[in-house]
Amino acid sequence: MIDLDLSPRYEAFRDECRTWLLDNKPDRALESMDTPGGFEQHREWERVLFDGGWSVPAWPAVYGGRDCDLMEWLIYEEEYWSSGVPGRVSANGVSLLAPTIFNFGTTEQRDHFLPRMAAGTDIWAQGWSEPDAGSDLAAIKTRAIRDGDQFVINGQKTWCSRGAWADWIFCIVRTDADAERHRGLTYLLVPADAPGLERRPIGRLDGEPGFAEIFFDDCRVSVDNALGEEGQGWAVAMAAAGSERGLNLRSPGRFMAAAERLRVLATELQSSGDRIDCRLRDEVTDAWIRSEAYRWQTYFTASRLMEGDELGSEASLMKVFWSEMDLELHATAMRLLGDRGELAPDAPDSVDRGAWLDGYVFALSGPIYAGTNEIQRNIIAERVLGLPRR
Amino acid sequence: MRFSFSAEQDMFRDTVRDLLADRCSPGAIRASWDEDGRVAGLWAALGEVGLTAVLAPESVGGLAMKEIDLVRPIEEVGYAGVPEPLAEHAGVAVPALAEGGSPGLAEAAAAGEITCSIGLGAGGRYVLAAEIADLLVMERSGELYAVPSGVITLTPQPSVDQSRRLCEVDFDVADATPLVGADPGVASDRAVLFAAAQCLGVARRLLDATVEYVGTRHQFGKPVGSYQAVKHQLSDVRIATEFAAPLVYRAAWSIAAESTTTLDRRRDVSMAKAVASDAVDRACRVALQCHGAIGYTIEYDLQLWLKRGWALSSAWGDARFHRDRVSESLGI
Ligand SMILES: Cc1cc2nc3c(=O)[nH]c(=O)nc-3n(C[C@H](O)[C@H](O)[C@H](O)COP(=O)(O)OP(=O)(O)OC[C@H]3O[C@@H](n4cnc5c(N)ncnc54)[C@H](O)[C@@H]3O)c2cc1C
Numbered sequence: 066m067i068d069l070d071l072s073p074r075y076e077a078f079r080d081e082c083r084t085w086l087l088d089n090k091p092d093r094a095l096e097s098m099d100t101p102g103g104f105e106q107h108r109e110w111e112r113v114l115f116d117g118g119w120s121v122p123a124w125p126a127v128y129g130g131r132d133c134d135l136m137e138w139l140i141y142e143e144e145y146w147s148s149g150v151p152g153r154v155s156a157n158g159v160s161l162l163a164p165t166i167f168n169f170g171t172t173e174q175r176d177h178f179l180p181r182m183a184a185g186t187d188i189w190a191q192g193w194s195e196p197d198a199g200s201d202l203a204a205i206k207t208r209a210i211r212d213g214d215q216f217v218i219n220g221q222k223t224w225c226s227r228g229a230w231a232d233w234i235f236c237i238v239r240t241d242a243d244a245e246r247h248r249g250l251t252y253l254l255v256p257a258d259a260p261g262l263e264r265r266p267i268g269r270l271d272g273e274p275g276f277a278e279i280f281f282d283d284c285r286v287s288v289d290n291a292l293g294e295e296g297q298g299w300a301v302a303m304a305a306a307g308s309e310r311g312l313n314l315r316s317p318g319r320f321m322a323a324a325e326r327l328r329v330l331a332t333e334l335q336s337s338g339d340r341i342d343c344r345l346r347d348e349v350t351d352a353w354i355r356s357e358a359y360r361w362q363t364y365f366t367a368s369r370l371m372e373g374d375e376l377g378s379e380a381s382l383m384k385v386f387w388s389e390m391d392l393e394l395h396a397t398a399m400r401l402l403g404d405r406g407e408l409a410p411d412a413p414d415s416v417d418r419g420a421w422l423d424g425y426v427f428a429l430s431g432p433i434y435a436g437t438n439e440i441q442r443n444i445i446a447e448r449v450l451g452l453p454r455r
Numbered sequence: 456m457r458f459s460f461s462a463e464q465d466m467f468r469d470t471v472r473d474l475l476a477d478r479c480s481p482g483a484i485r486a487s488w489d490e491d492g493r494v495a496g497l498w499a500a501l502g503e504v505g506l507t508a509v510l511a512p513e514s515v516g517g518l519a520m521k522e523i524d525l526v527r528p529i530e531e532v533g534y535a536g537v538p539e540p541l542a543e544h545a546g547v548a549v550p551a552l553a554e555g556g557s558p559g560l561a562e563a564a565a566a567g568e569i570t571c572s573i574g575l576g577a578g579g580r581y582v583l584a585a586e587i588a589d590l591l592v593m594e595r596s597g598e599l600y601a602v603p604s605g606v607i608t609l610t611p612q613p614s615v616d617q618s619r620r621l622c623e624v625d626f627d628v629a630d631a632t633p634l635v636g637a638d639p640g641v642a643s644d645r646a647v648l649f650a651a652a653q654c655l656g657v658a659r660r661l662l663d664a665t666v667e668y669v670g671t672r673h674q675f676g677k678p679v680g681s682y683q684a685v686k687h688q689l690s691d692v693r694i695a696t697e698f699a700a701p702l703v704y705r706a707a708w709s710i711a712a713e714s715t716t717t718l719d720r721r722r723d724v725s726m727a728k729a730v731a732s733d734a735v736d737r738a739c740r741v742a743l744q745c746h747g748a749i750g751y752t753i754e755y756d757l758q759l760w761l762k763r764g765w766a767l768s769s770a771w772g773d774a775r776f777h778r779d780r781v782s783e784s785l786g787i
Contacts, residue, residue, distance in 0.1 A: 066461050067523055069708045075456055136456050331787045341787070347775070350782040354702075354726045361458070361701035368459040382697045385690075439683075445693055446686030450666050453681040 069364075071140075078133075079140050085117055086148040094418075098154045099275030104188075104230045107154035111185025121159060121183045128175070129183030135367045142318035147325070157226060158182045158189030160313040162235045165252070165305040169293035178254070190231035192222040192255070192279055193302070199224075200440050202237070203246040203299065207281060209238040209253055211295075214288050216240065216253065218261070218281040228277030229266040232257055237298050250298030254290045261285060271426045306380070306436070312367070314435060315387045317360035323391070323424070324356035327398055330421075334401060345400055352394040359387055378448035381441040388431030388438060395425035458701070464524060470504050471528040475535035481756040487538050488617045491587050498539060502567020506541065510550040511565035515558050517549070522648060526707035529649045533656025533767070536759045538618030540572040540584040546649035547573045548592045551642050555634025557601055560590060574624050575643050579771065581612050581621035591624060593631070594639050600631035616762035640717065643771075644710055644724045650771040651703050651724075651731035655696060657764045658731075658738035662692045664757060665742045679745070688741045695734035703727040722784040725777035732767075732774040739764040 071079065091110065096103030114120035115129060123138040124130025133141065153159070159182065166178055181187040198204040207220025218238060228234060234255045241249025255262065261284030266274035293301035331349045335341055341349075362383070370376060398421040399406040410419035432438040446452045460468075483494045501507060509525045511517020518524075525546060532541050544564065548571035552561035563569045569589040574582040576594050585591060586609060591602045608625040666689060669680030679685055706727035709715045715723070739761050743750045750757045768774070 066457050067459065067464075067704070067708060068457050069705065070712065070714050071456050328785055328787060335787065346782050346787055347778050349787055350778050350785060353785060354729060354778070354781060355698075357726060358698040358702050358730055361705045362698050364456065364458045365701040365704070368457050372459060379697075382694050385694055386698055439687070442687040442690040443683065445690035446680075446683075450662075450686075450689055450693060451670075452666065452686055452689065453670060453678045455677065455681050 075136060075140060078137050079144060082119070082141050082144040083148065085119060086144055086150055089113055089117060090148060090150050095151045097271075097273050097275075097423075098152060099227060099269065099271070099273035101230055101274075104154060104227060107151055108185045108188060110151045111153070111155050111188075115184045120155070120185070121163075124163070124179070124183065128179040135371050136364075139312075139316055139318070139363065139367060142316035143321060144318070146318040146322035149322075154227065155182065155185055155188055156314070157191050158187070158233075158235075161191060161305055162189050164313065165235075165292060165301060168304055169252075169301050173289075174254075174292065187232045188227070188230075190225050190228040190234045190257075190277070192225050192228065192234040192236040194224045195221060196223055200437055203250075205237060205239060205250070207236070207238045208242060209240050209251060209286075210242065211240065211288065212285075215285045216251075216288060216290075218253075218255070218284040218286065220281050222279040222281075223267075223276070225264075225277045225279055226275060228257075228279055229264050229274060234279060235292070237302055240295055240298075244296075247299040249296055250302075251295050252292040252298040252301040253286065254292055255284070255286050259284050259286055270429070271423060312363050312376075312383065315383075317356065317363045320356040320359055320387060320390060320394070323394055324353045327352050327394055327401075330398060330416075331401060339401075341401065345397070348393070348397040348400070352390070352397055355386075355390045355393070359383075359390060362386075378444050381436075381444040382449065384435060385432075385438050385441045385445070388428075388435075391428045391431050395421065395428040399425050458704075460527070464527070467505075467524065468527040468531060471501070471506060472531045472534070474500060474504060475531055475537060479535045479537050481536070481759055484536055484538055484618060484759060492538055492584065492618065492620050493587060494538065497537070498567055498570060501541065507545045507549060507567040508565040509545060511553050511561055515553055515562040515565055517553070517561075517565045521711040522546075522645065522707040523704065523711065526648070526652050526704055529652040530656040530659075530703075533653030533763070534660045536618065536657070536660070536763055540570065540588065542649035542653055543573045543583055543646070544571045547575075547642050547645045548590070550645065551592050551599055551634055551637040552601060554641075555599055555601070555637030557632060557634060560601055560632075564590070573642070573646060575639065575646055579643075579646065580623070581614075582624045584620055585609055585622040585624050586611075586620060591626075592634065592642070593624065593626065594642070595628055595631075597639060599634040599637045599639050599642060600626075600628060601634055602626050602631040606630035614762075614766060616766045618759070618763070619766055640721070641710070644720055647724045647728050647771045647777070648703070648706050648710060650767055651699075651706070651728040654728075654731035654735040654764070654767045655700055655703055657760050657767060658692065658696050658699075658735040661735075661738040661742040661757070661760050661764065662689065662696065664760070665689060665692075665745050669745050685745050688745060692734070692738045692741050695730075695737050699727075699730040699734040702730050718784060722781055725772075725780040725784075728772060729774045729777040729781065732769070732777070735764040735768050736774070739768075 095106040098107040121130045122133040122141050195205050209216035209218045236253045238253050240251040261282045263280040265278045267276040269275045408415040478497050487494050508517045509520045513519045529542050549564045564571050571590045572584045572588040574593045593600050593602050606626055610623040612621045614621050672679050706723040709720045709723040749755050
């Protein structure tokens with residue numbers, strides 16, 4: 066059935082979200098979450114969200130959520146991003162690790178990790194990439210060799226977002242030294258304060274130390290920290306890869322809010338006398354149309370998921386679409402700003418404290434992380450269209 | 456909020472798809488070029504399954520359904536490359552006749568006993584299949600008229616697509632019946648919507664045909680579809696159709712929804728046509744490129760959809776026209 070109007074129940078839910086977010090919005094903008102100070106400020110915001118019951122609305126209430134259905138969650142996300150509250154420092158844990166814990170975690174693991182994640186007590190970082198294993202994730206070399214009831218980890222992870230300050234790191238490691246590629250891997254949860262674990266921040270393109278290298282030197286963790294079965298790490302990780310690429314990581318609300326900000330920027334520039342040529346006007350409108358396309362495609366997909374379908378390789382369609390939409394949108398903003406585009410936040414003439422430039426630099430990473438868009442296009446061609454692998 | 460088609464809607468779409476696959480093959484389309492442009496027996500068969508009656512009220516023997524019920528069957532019309540004015544007839548003329556107080560004509564049109572086409576203001580300068588139509592729904596000075604074929608003067612304007620027989624149409628309003636109560640704005644939005652739906656169908660057909668071809672054509676000892684340069688182009692077409700379709704369905708919903716204002720409706724329809732035109736343009740480019748020279752022949756059937764794609768991409772307003780309308784509605 067098709068009914069694209071919101072029922073009174075959903076409308077009431079939207080009002081409730083909006084009211085709470087506006088009432089609890091911090092008075093001042095927080096520092097970048099990719100700095101040590103900003104990281105902690107964002108952790109406090111996670112706590113505010115949690116205390117209000119809004120940190121993980123789609124989770125079951127026993128773990129700190131409010132049992133929202135998928136539609137409610139999408140509405141929540143729309144309100145979240147349009148209200149202008151801070152971003153989510155817990156996003157990697159909530160969108161990528163949590164679905165894996167729900168799927169593969171033991172009761173003890175769920176009861177321990179999920180409420181702490183919901184409250185921002187534990188902020189998680191993703192430790193998958195290595196210097197020699199980027200797109201080819203199955204090439205990872207970091208080893209975790211079993212010694213009694215412990216794993217002994219040696220090796221190195223890199224590009225770990227906010228890994229320098231995170232409390233825990235979810236890793237994929239090689240537990241069977243003789244196995245190759247996708248076999249012999251294990252999904253392992255590693256506390257950042259484990260002895261033998263060292264980390265070094267790396268400055269990202271925006272200048273903030275948001276990346277970290279993680280070095281393991283005889284680092285020991287309990288075998289109870291394996292998520293899913295030993296040796297099954299690839300399957301465990303891939304089961305949630307769709308969440309990373311698809312709607313869990315990047316719901317439409319974020320882009321709808323950005324497209325609306327772009328529209329407002331264009332109209333403000335126009336009314337202050339800037340001439341916006343028809344080409345640029347087209348670009349602004351196109352950004353807006355694309356955000357609507359992403360929105361309705363998501364509602365279409367969500368309706369299917371609510372009927373019990375699963376999101377498979379189609380998540381790759383979404384990943385390419387949102388990342389390229391976001392990049393185009395911010396590139397359009399830079400073109401609108403013209404010679405003010407390059408100005409740093411503290412420059413007297415900078416517009417919106419440099420937010421568009423920040424957004425542009427971050428959007429540039431979208432086609433790289435969560436599986437590069439070249440890899441996604443391979444997946445679409447081979448698994449969605451059925452083209453020959455070789 | 457729920458955005459998934461019902462089992463009945465799926466079934467209706469499948470019925471139309473199967474019927475077209477059976478009765479409207481590329482061979483049948485080519486054969487129609489040597490005749491009056493019609494596929495023998497097809498119109499009656501489509502009338503029998505109810506396609507012409509979807510948007511007519513029960514009072515004239517219609518199915519009293521909505522645009523959202525017709526949008527995917529019309530997508531199939533694009534997919535099959537149907538050379539008949541189905542979208543114009545079923546999607547625009549039938550509801551206009553019914554809304555315009557012409558129950559007799561509406562009944563005949565809904566039953567598929569007569570064939571109608573349309574000529575509206577913006578984007579409707581050349582009338583499709585006017586030579587074979589029994590009745591035209593035409594716009595003059597902001598009003599709609601039912602114009603019988605006997606009173607019109609035609610100037611053929613041949614199209615690149617041999618299935619699209621276009622004419623300029625002249626008539627005297629004194630010879631026509633005003634369709635009082637039929638809104639030309641809604642008629643135009645329907646024309647745009649169903650053109651967008653056909654664009655989507657054509658894009659999907661081009662994609663399917665090309666995926667099949669590159670999977671079997673070998674060069675350098677392997678299928679050309681195994682090369683990334685080919686794969687990525689086809690992935691992009693898939694992405695374009697994936698994100699165009701929901702906007703087209705959304706627009707179909709908006710036309711009939713009470714909750715949408717005239718402005719919303721128009722904007723939704725324009726967003727749909729803008730993305731559907733872009734999608735079919737891309738599909739045309741990529742399909743031809745990935746076929747190589749065989750796609751560049753008139754003997755190979757790809758040309759049927761390439762030319763339909765070129766035509767429909769700009770029919771009823773191209774992507775730029777509709778993006779411009781969206782810009783206006785956004786205040787930029
Ligand atoms: C902002 C940001 C945050 C990140 N956060 C994290 C994190 O928290 N945790 C984590 O583990 N990782 C993280 N990453 C790393 C990310 O997962 C990798 O960058 C990504 O997997 C690509 O690997 P690579 O950078 O080594 O590039 P490479 O794999 O070396 O690729 C280089 C280029 O070659 C192309 N290429 C590679 N293989 C193919 C192929 N088969 N076909 C076609 N083209 C190919 C790629 O598309 C790319 O264009 C982050 C990256 C960025 C940019």
